[in-house]
Amino acid sequence: MDKMPKWADIALIPFINLLLALVVSGLVVLYIGESPLEAMAIMVRGAVGTAYGWGYTLYYATNFIFTGLAVAVAFHARMFNIGGEGQAALGGLGVAVVCLSIPWPHWSLALLGAIAGSAAFGAAWAAIPAYLQAKRGSHIVITTIMFNFIASALLVYLLVNVFRVPGSMAPETARFAEGTHLPNAYDIAPWLGFSRSTPLNVSFLVAIVACVGVWALIWRTRLGYEIRAYGHSQTGAVYAGINPVRIIMISMLISGGLSGLMAINSVMGEAERLVIDPVQGAGFVGIAVALMGRSHPVGVFLAALLFGMLYQGGAELEFEMPSVSREMLLVIQALVILFTGALDNMVRTPVERLFLAMRKGS
Amino acid sequence: MDFATLIQLLDSSIRLATPLLLACLAGLYSERAGIFDIGLEGKILISAFFSASVAFTTGNVWLGLLAGVASSMVFALLHGVASITFRGNQLISGVAINFLAAGMTVVVSDSWFSLGGRTPQLETSGRFQNITLPFAEQLQGVPILGPIYHDLISGHSILVYAAFLIVPLTWWLLYRTRFGLRLRAVGENPAAVDTAGISVVRMRFTAVLICGVLCGIAGAYLSTSLSAGFVREMSAGRGFIALAALIFAKWRPWYALMACLLFGLLDATGSLFQNIRLLGVSVPVQFMQALPYILTVVILAGFVGKAIPPRAGGEPYVKER
Numbered sequence: 001m002d003k004m005p006k007w008a009d010i011a012l013i014p015f016i017n018l019l020l021a022l023v024v025s026g027l028v029v030l031y032i033g034e035s036p037l038e039a040m041a042i043m044v045r046g047a048v049g050t051a052y053g054w055g056y057t058l059y060y061a062t063n064f065i066f067t068g069l070a071v072a073v074a075f076h077a078r079m080f081n082i083g084g085e086g087q088a089a090l091g092g093l094g095v096a097v098v099c100l101s102i103p104w105p106h107w108s109l110a111l112l113g114a115i116a117g118s119a120a121f122g123a124a125w126a127a128i129p130a131y132l133q134a135k136r137g138s139h140i141v142i143t144t145i146m147f148n149f150i151a152s153a154l155l156v157y158l159l160v161n162v163f164r165v166p167g168s169m170a171p172e173t174a175r176f177a178e179g180t181h182l183p184n185a186y187d188i189a190p191w192l193g194f195s196r197s198t199p200l201n202v203s204f205l206v207a208i209v210a211c212v213g214v215w216a217l218i219w220r221t222r223l224g225y226e227i228r229a230y231g232h233s234q235t236g237a238v239y240a241g242i243n244p245v246r247i248i249m250i251s252m253l254i255s256g257g258l259s260g261l262m263a264i265n266s267v268m269g270e271a272e273r274l275v276i277d278p279v280q281g282a283g284f285v286g287i288a289v290a291l292m293g294r295s296h297p298v299g300v301f302l303a304a305l306l307f308g309m310l311y312q313g314g315a316e317l318e319f320e321m322p323s324v325s326r327e328m329l330l331v332i333q334a335l336v337i338l339f340t341g342a343l344d345n346m347v348r349t350p351v352e353r354l355f356l357a358m359r360k361g362s
Numbered sequence: 363m364d365f366a367t368l369i370q371l372l373d374s375s376i377r378l379a380t381p382l383l384l385a386c387l388a389g390l391y392s393e394r395a396g397i398f399d400i401g402l403e404g405k406i407l408i409s410a411f412f413s414a415s416v417a418f419t420t421g422n423v424w425l426g427l428l429a430g431v432a433s434s435m436v437f438a439l440l441h442g443v444a445s446i447t448f449r450g451n452q453l454i455s456g457v458a459i460n461f462l463a464a465g466m467t468v469v470v471s472d473s474w475f476s477l478g479g480r481t482p483q484l485e486t487s488g489r490f491q492n493i494t495l496p497f498a499e500q501l502q503g504v505p506i507l508g509p510i511y512h513d514l515i516s517g518h519s520i521l522v523y524a525a526f527l528i529v530p531l532t533w534w535l536l537y538r539t540r541f542g543l544r545l546r547a548v549g550e551n552p553a554a555v556d557t558a559g560i561s562v563v564r565m566r567f568t569a570v571l572i573c574g575v576l577c578g579i580a581g582a583y584l585s586t587s588l589s590a591g592f593v594r595e596m597s598a599g600r601g602f603i604a605l606a607a608l609i610f611a612k613w614r615p616w617y618a619l620m621a622c623l624l625f626g627l628l629d630a631t632g633s634l635f636q637n638i639r640l641l642g643v644s645v646p647v648q649f650m651q652a653l654p655y656i657l658t659v660v661i662l663a664g665f666v667g668k669a670i671p672p673r674a675g676g677e678p679y680v681k682e683r
Binding site (some may be wrong): 028031032033080082128132136137138139141142143145146147149150152153156160161259284287288291323324325327328329330331332333334335338339342343344345346 | 365395400433441443444445448449450451452454455458459460461464465466467468469472473479542594599602604605606609646648649651652655656658662664671
């Protein structure tokens with residue numbers, strides 16, 4: 001018998017965790033001398049009150065869906081892929097290579113090419129830590145952290161020495177050609193009131209497809225079953241004839257590929273060139289998103305939306321309440337990771353007891 | 363390279379190795395007790411901020427150090443509560459602590475000083491001064507040894523000497539005392555320690571708090587000795603390099619010293635020489651910056667001496683019933 005109903009596990013506990021994180025963040029805002037409720041109102045209004053706000057909220061959410069799914073897939077095989085930052089940066093490199101080397105006739109073809117390029121580069125960057133974990137037992141968390149730093153050094157080197165436009169001081173690639181311009185929300189649905197420069201683009205749809213794909217993979221395929229089995233019990237999975245090396249490699253390659261895909265949104269869809277830090281911490285947000293979303297694509301989608309709102313709302317907050325700096329976002333993000341990830345048992349145990357007591361009572 | 367440049371390079375290596383060494387030893391206590399800590403970075407950062415701001419407001423660098431250590435210990439305690447009391451995931455807790463520090467330092471410093479995530483520049487009284495060792499001036503004229511003593515060994519802040527003294531202290535504590543034996547045992551086989559009637563929870567909390575103290579000193583060194591004030595993200599990945607050094611040293615104190623000096627030397631070389639030519643090939647600065655991480659991956663891969671972490675590391679201890 002389960003200790004508590006399923007809805008409590010997937011909805012009530014994350015909700016309480018989120019509430020705790022927001023309450024503590026509110027205390028920080030209060031300490032600074034501003035009203036938390038007013039700050040909240042500004043954030044919500046800034047994120048979803050206008051078409052402009054939605055354009056940014058969903059743009060950020062797209063990034064977080066990709067990185068969140070990446071962390072989630074690795075979680076299912078009980079691996080903590082903390083290297084989303086580096087994998088997404090390499091994904092950006094993949095997008096840049098694809099977009100700059102081929103004169104694409106139409107954006108749809110360019111998008112397919114960029115999807116392949118970013119996923120391949122992201123997966124390749126995850127492949128080395130995965131191989132070391134599978135074959136040599138090197139802890140994947142440490143190696144992926146190291147690979148984040150190596151990726152950022154590599155990217156700086158390439159942008160300064162290889163990709164930089166001759167005569168320009170800025171360490172970035174040339175602007176991608178017109179043929180790779182992804183239609184944004186204005187191009188697709190101008191009647192919704194999006195402005196011409198809105199960053200939300202077709203990558204959002206790709207992200208939704210990725211959610212469905214990950215769901216189908218994890219819960220509807222043999223491979224997904226094997227990944228979950230391996231995540232639940234490694235010895236049990238080996239006993240059942242599942243090859244651990246194969247599971248580690250495949251799940252990490254998928255995870256790295258998903259991280260890399262983030263670049264089609266940020267590099268191809270928004271910046272249209274590769275800049276020095278194309279990821280902007282989204283790889284780490286993916287950890288919070290996957291934890292909150294309980295590693296389920298629907299949960300990841302909703303959590304990514306929430307973080308998209310936080311990021312866009314936070315930008316508005318900085319504008320309207322200058323005493324609250326943008327880094328408040330990092331605090332909220334940290335508290336969400338802390339309460340949903342590390343302090344989960346703090347909430348879970350009392351809630352379980354409560355449900356047990358209620359059951360006995362009835 | 364002439365002798366003076368060499369001395370300058372080594373001197374700068376020592377300065378840059380000090381925060382790494384303190385953080386590396388901090389991680390050593392925690393991980394030897396079975397608590398993974400990827401939150402070293404965050405604890406360094408929070409301490410750097412609090413020591414700089416308290417040193418600025420009071421004009422007393424020692425009060426600054428105290429505040430920095432206290433703030434770092436609060437974060438260490440948080441890590442302990444999450445990973446020992448509530449048996450949460452230690453890695454996730456560490457990630458949260460890093461973000462909390464990165465965010466809080468900027469949010470609070472903006473509110474206190476309104477300088478865009480910085481503290482004001484520290485005056486002389488707010489910083490640790492460099493100490494001139496006895497006879498350093500008199501011996502300066504002696505060839506070779508004179509400059510080594512005067513420029514390399516003498517003339518660092520007290521925290522540098524403290525950091526280097528903590529290495530033998532840690533070795534002694536770990537391998538020559540009952541406390542050290544228990545600490546190591548709790549990281550290898552907590553059940554055995556528990557059977558012997560020693561509280562696993564208490565040992566682990568002690569280790570985590572020692573880790574907090576040392577990270578606190580590392581942070582204070584960054585903002586009140588190496589530089590004069592706090593700037594956002596000033597830890598700049600040092601917590602992770604320290605983690606790398608810890609693996610490189612295979613969780614042993616003397617090797618930790620060697621690893622940190624090596625990484626300090628790499629850092630110093632990278633910042634002293636913009637262009638390094640090795641065997642006719644110019645080595646990019648970025649490669650020098652990435653080298654500690656690359657070396658760690660190579661070590662982790664086990665091709666050059668395998669690094670085996672404490673066996674119970676990362677797993678919460680659950681008493682059998």
